[in-house]
Amino acid sequence: MIAEITAKKLNTSQFITEQVAAIRAAVGDGTAINALSGGVDSSTVTMLGHRALGAKLRSVFINNGIMRQGEPERVAAIFKKLSVAVEVIDAQAEFLAALKGITDPEQKREAITQTFYRQVFGRIVRESGAKFLLQGTILTDVDETVAGIKRQHNVFEQLGIDPQVAFGYRILEPLIQLRKDGVRKAGQALGLPAEVYNRPPFPGPALSARVIGEATAERIETVRQATVIVEKLLKNVKAFQCMAILHADRVTGMRNNQRDFGQQIEIRCWDSVDARQAQPTKLAFPLLQKLAKEITTKVPGVVSVTYNVTSKPPSTMEAV
Amino acid sequence: MIAEITAKKLNTSQFITEQVAAIRAAVGDGTAINALSGGVDSSTVTMLGHRALGAKLRSVFINNGIMRQGEPERVAAIFKKLSVAVEVIDAQAEFLAALKGITDPEQKREAITQTFYRQVFGRIVRESGAKFLLQGTILTDVDETVAGIKRQHNVFEQLGIDPQVAFGYRILEPLIQLRKDGVRKAGQALGLPAEVYNRPPFPGPALSARVIGEATAERIETVRQATVIVEKLLKNVKAFQCMAILHADRVTGMRNNQRDFGQQIEIRCWDSVDARQAQPTKLAFPLLQKLAKEITTKVPGVVSVTYNVTSKPPSTMEAV
Numbered sequence: 122m123i124a125e126i127t128a129k130k131l132n133t134s135q136f137i138t139e140q141v142a143a144i145r146a147a148v149g150d151g152t153a154i155n156a157l158s159g160g161v162d163s164s165t166v167t168m169l170g171h172r173a174l175g176a177k178l179r180s181v182f183i184n185n186g187i188m189r190q191g192e193p194e195r196v197a198a199i200f201k202k203l204s205v206a207v208e209v210i211d212a213q214a215e216f217l218a219a220l221k222g223i224t225d226p227e228q229k230r231e232a233i234t235q236t237f238y239r240q241v242f243g244r245i246v247r248e249s250g251a252k253f254l255l256q257g258t259i260l261t262d263v264d265e266t267v268a269g270i271k272r273q274h275n276v277f278e279q280l281g282i283d284p285q286v287a288f289g290y291r292i293l294e295p296l297i298q299l300r301k302d303g304v305r306k307a308g309q310a311l312g313l314p315a316e317v318y319n320r321p322p323f324p325g326p327a328l329s330a331r332v333i334g335e336a337t338a339e340r341i342e343t344v345r346q347a348t349v350i351v352e353k354l355l356k357n358v359k360a361f362q363c364m365a366i367l368h369a370d371r372v373t374g375m376r377n378n379q380r381d382f383g384q385q386i387e388i389r390c391w392d393s394v395d396a397r398q399a400q401p402t403k404l405a406f407p408l409l410q411k412l413a414k415e416i417t418t419k420v421p422g423v424v425s426v427t428y429n430v431t432s433k434p435p436s437t438m439e440a441v
Numbered sequence: 442m443i444a445e446i447t448a449k450k451l452n453t454s455q456f457i458t459e460q461v462a463a464i465r466a467a468v469g470d471g472t473a474i475n476a477l478s479g480g481v482d483s484s485t486v487t488m489l490g491h492r493a494l495g496a497k498l499r500s501v502f503i504n505n506g507i508m509r510q511g512e513p514e515r516v517a518a519i520f521k522k523l524s525v526a527v528e529v530i531d532a533q534a535e536f537l538a539a540l541k542g543i544t545d546p547e548q549k550r551e552a553i554t555q556t557f558y559r560q561v562f563g564r565i566v567r568e569s570g571a572k573f574l575l576q577g578t579i580l581t582d583v584d585e586t587v588a589g590i591k592r593q594h595n596v597f598e599q600l601g602i603d604p605q606v607a608f609g610y611r612i613l614e615p616l617i618q619l620r621k622d623g624v625r626k627a628g629q630a631l632g633l634p635a636e637v638y639n640r641p642p643f644p645g646p647a648l649s650a651r652v653i654g655e656a657t658a659e660r661i662e663t664v665r666q667a668t669v670i671v672e673k674l675l676k677n678v679k680a681f682q683c684m685a686i687l688h689a690d691r692v693t694g695m696r697n698n699q700r701d702f703g704q705q706i707e708i709r710c711w712d713s714v715d716a717r718q719a720q721p722t723k724l725a726f727p728l729l730q731k732l733a734k735e736i737t738t739k740v741p742g743v744v745s746v747t748y749n750v751t752s753k754p755p756s757t758m759e760a761v
Contacts, residue, residue, distance in 0.1 A: 429745060
């Protein structure tokens, strides 16, 4: 049973001092490694690990090719400014190869997970010699999986490290007593900029979850460009989450008086408190038309834009 | 060159008298046949033909299984009230068989056209012994195809009647000098109810054009039910055309806390003067949410509803 520290009760300076000490004590003369995604959890862990271990922590950012526009550069720049060395690994080809031909959302998710853990990050961990793995697991993640040993055992398996010979390896999870709001508070105290600690959630499988059907490099690029426009035009909209989704269905359109069998982008923008229930954000009609105009003008191949007007439930926030 | 009669210049009583006389003169002691779809053109032709020929005209309404809810009954009831005998032919199985496995919109359209002309209506014409075919061709149709002989030649071919032996056959097109607004005026003068002569346009391939992907009986039924809701809730909206479209893409939804990989309905509602350009109708947000709620509640399998916010161009009014 993990003792929860609520955001309200969280004393950030005490928490940071204790976690830094615990990481130092655990790693000792060894070295540690962690994967930074740019999300609030892994960013906060990176800051804690950096404070505890300095150069003895190797932080890697894996560019999986399904990230938002400019994301690897953005994350690298943020941590450079914080004087934290982050190694950017270009693994785009490996991820796109793993996604090839897959249309089922569950299989897509699985392909990304497998490529990340076993193939790319697993290889880096195994080759690094580091025996300590820093992970941004939070209490909500634990609630959602089997707690304790079994869970850590699974991480080793995922990394392709035989649990039987994994004696030397250890996973450190300094955020395990916190929930998302507590992590944001700790991240802020550790000096992360607001754009990181207040970052809206983004799905694990990244833009591949925003593509219905096969996530090819071209289709990822299409939804990436639409995402830029949606995030730009809806920047000042107070919403829980906004997204662009590329459909696999083709719809008829017209370009220069010619029939153009094109693509459709669906926009979703949610009002929600806790993500369990959500309503479509009431966007002004001219703004919806502006989104449609800019997307069909600037994103190659897109001739149609819709706005989702369903509530959750029966919808979910993401489409796949 | 066909001499156009504009709606403004159309003298309906003179027009009806002349066309009735022309039909009578042409058919003489013979018999005529026509296919009534319930649209304004074929309904007006049916009224003209009935006035000219009475029982010597056989009007058939072919139920192709891809019509709106209650459509065959509605059309039959309207003409019964006008004392015009209409024969309803149940050809649902033939059309659905022809659509089986077809996902390409052009092939779908072609399958429906072929099944209508060559298979179902062609068979009825050939077996009827009628040599005169009444057609609701209007001037706009002529503009869109090759004019004159070639066009009529094509109709015989479509009907499976060898043009070489088609000497006896003749096509009568009493509306050929009119455009849509003129036909509405003539239809009204012939006693058609407003729901017929003011009927919003509906695509030739009917509900199969409102289904992206394969038009199975089940999927046609899904979009038919969504269409009922869209037409009911948008009845008082002043729009050029409103429609429900069933997507082939599956999206994630939730039912009773269970993941439900369901279907999506897209609503389109257009403001337009002449269909060449169109803007999405500015529907009130609560109305959009009501549409989503009613469709996801009442139409089995649908978990998501979107509203199209693109203009034409680059969109078209129909999706396929």
